[in-house]
Amino acid sequence: MKYLLMGGASSSILVHGFSWLYGSSGGEIELQEIVNGLINTQMYNSPGISIALIFITVGIGFKLSLAPSHQWTPDVYEGSFFLSVTSKVAASALATRIFDILFISHQMNGIFFWKS
Numbered sequence: 471m472k473y474l475l476m477g478g479a480s481s482s483i484l485v486h487g488f489s490w491l492y493g494s495s496g497g498e499i500e501l502q503e504i505v506n507g508l509i510n511t512q513m514y515n516s517p518g519i520s521i522a523l524i525f526i527t528v529g530i531g532f533k534l535s536l537a538p539s540h541q542w543t544p545d546v547y548e549g550s551f552f553l554s555v556t557s558k559v560a561a562s563a564l565a566t567r568i569f570d571i572l573f574i575s576h577q578m579n580g581i582f583f584w585k586s
Contacts, residue, residue, distance in 0.1 A: 480532030483529045484530065487523070487525025487529060491522040491523075493518070496511070
């Protein structure tokens with residue numbers, strides 16, 4: 471029951487962050503097109519993008535069992551190795567994909583914080 475409630479709450483936070491990002495980008499669904507659209511319209515420093523990234527980070531952090539959501543992990547994964555490993559691998563791949571595109575690999579050395 472704890473996993474169902476906490477998982478549902480974190481998934482809704484993650485989806486809400488993606489919906490903010492989708493709405494701010496003008497309806498694009500590919501991550502690279504979202505980044506390009508935000509740069510072309512100068513929307514990358516808007517509060518909506520910051521809210522979206524905070525929600526996405528919190529949602530992915532829950533899936534990775536980062537603090538403060540790490541307290542439920544021992545109870546849920548007590549007997550299921552498959553459930554614990556697959557969700558962590560998938561969340562790690564998602565985090566790597568999103569944060570690599572948004573912060574590091576763009577032509578402008580990232581669109582948010584790491585401009586040189």
